[in-house]
Amino acid sequence: MASTSKASRLFELADQREYALCQSINRTIRFRPVKGYFQLVSRLGDGWFWYALILSIPFMAPAHGQNIAVLMAFTGLTCTISYKGLKHWLIRERPFISFPAINCATPPLDRYSFPSGHTLHAVCFQAMLFATLPALAWAILPFTLSVAASRVVLGLHYPSDVAAGALIGGLMGWTSVQLFGDLLQLSQTVAAG
Numbered sequence: 001m002a003s004t005s006k007a008s009r010l011f012e013l014a015d016q017r018e019y020a021l022c023q024s025i026n027r028t029i030r031f032r033p034v035k036g037y038f039q040l041v042s043r044l045g046d047g048w049f050w051y052a053l054i055l056s057i058p059f060m061a062p063a064h065g066q067n068i069a070v071l072m073a074f075t076g077l078t079c080t081i082s083y084k085g086l087k088h089w090l091i092r093e094r095p096f097i098s099f100p101a102i103n104c105a106t107p108p109l110d111r112y113s114f115p116s117g118h119t120l121h122a123v124c125f126q127a128m129l130f131a132t133l134p135a136l137a138w139a140i141l142p143f144t145l146s147v148a149a150s151r152v153v154l155g156l157h158y159p160s161d162v163a164a165g166a167l168i169g170g171l172m173g174w175t176s177v178q179l180f181g182d183l184l185q186l187s188q189t190v191a192a193g
Contacts, residue, residue, distance in 0.1 A: 011092040011114065015099075018158045022095050022102060026155045029105045038150040039106050045118045045147040046109065050076065050125055053140070061133055068132050072125060075176040079169060083120050086168075087112040096155040105154040116157045119165030120172075122147040127173030131181070 029035040054072050058065035092114035096104035109117070122144040129137035148166060151157035157165075 008091065011090070014160055015092075015095070015158065018160060019095070019099055019102075022152060022155075022158055023099065025152045025159075026095075026102050026105075028153055029103060029155075034153070035105055038146070038153045041143070041146045042106050042118065042150045042154055042156075044143075045122060045150065047121075049143065050121060053125070057133070057136075060136065064132070068128070071176060071180055072128055075124060075128065075172060076121060078176075079121050079124050079172055080117070082168070082172070083115055083117040083165070084110070086115060087117070090114050092158075092161070094156055095158055102155045104156065106156070108156050113157055114161045114164060115168055116148070116151045116161045116165035118151055119148045119157075119162045120169035123166040123169035124173035124176075125169075127170045128177055131174065131177040 029038070050072075054069045054076075057069045057072070061068065087110065090112070092112055094104070094108060094111075094113040095102045126137060126140060126144045129140060148162050151162050151165075152159055
């Protein structure tokens, strides 16, 4: 309980400091094309884009694609468990809840804000792709960056939620490939890439 109250006090201070930046980024949804684009990116980032990508990797990289896909699926599951646990332990309210001037442009998938699960997954998968299939990783990078930006643009997260999600996700993706790449014979893919 003591750590939760410390986290709550820290988040209250951070919320106040990030509010102005968060609100100014969120104002871009006044432009319909911006709002529509980031709503679409957010919806695809709910998992649909990543599921399709994971299912298609065995066809794009026949030599080791199935192993990469399996590793991405299991790492993605680990990401989900991790971010959900962190959100329920740390309990940071979303910006649009704490500050009515911030507009929520799409319904959130869960209640709490820290860290951004969308960003965590996107950066995790991005890191895994850079380690195993760099050409594909470069093609996916604009989508990953758009997912991260969408979280603040749509009023769902503070910039620090996105930064934390990116850091955690990047570490989880990189660590997964380092720990299990040899087991799944991905080291040859990395060397060939």
